[in-house]
Amino acid sequence: MTKPGKKRKYTFESVENTNLSILADLVADPQTSEHLRVNIINKLLESREGNTFFATMLEEGLSFGECPHCGHENHWLIPEDSLNELGWVTFKKDPRVKQHTTATDCSEYGEACAKKKTCA
Numbered sequence: 669m670t671k672p673g674k675k676r677k678y679t680f681e682s683v684e685n686t687n688l689s690i691l692a693d694l695v696a697d698p699q700t701s702e703h704l705r706v707n708i709i710n711k712l713l714e715s716r717e718g719n720t721f722f723a724t725m726l727e728e729g730l731s732f733g734e735c736p737h738c739g740h741e742n743h744w745l746i747p748e749d750s751l752n753e754l755g756w757v758t759f760k761k762d763p764r765v766k767q768h769t770t771a772t773d774c775s776e777y778g779e780a781c782a783k784k785k786t787c788a
Contacts, residue, residue, distance in 0.1 A: 688712075692728055722750040740764065 691708050694700050700708075713724055725731045731745035740762055743751055748758060759765040766773060766781075774781035 688728060692730055695730060720750075722746045723754055726751070726754050726756060738764075 691712065695705050695708050709730075712728060712730075713721060725746055726743055731743040732741065733744060734741050735744075742758060742762070743756065746754075746756075751758065759767045769778065769781040771778045
């Protein structure tokens with residue numbers, strides 16, 4: 669509790685960051701209904717006028733996570749091409765991802781290996 673006569677010092681940024689964190693937790697919570705999840709995502713999109721859907725997802729970290737099989741961290745819901753346009757280059761963030769792959773490096777995906785969003 670604050671003493672009478674003293675005001676709390678809240679900044680717009682701290683309140684906004686707290687609210688965004690709560691919204692992101694609600695979106696990620698498996699008990700959140702799909703209707704509420706869609707409403708939250710729509711509100712986040714409306715608050716970022718001029719941003720694309722993927723830019724908002726990247727900025728808010730809504731799609732970022734670790735693969736349960738290999739530990740690779742990535743924005744799983746954003747296509748690699750869109751990530752690259754937004755400044756996220758996977759091979760620079762994870763040393764296990766090669767910049768260029770060949771059929772020898774990955775017989776299943778070949779040159780598209782660096783852009784796949786599945787764990788082999």
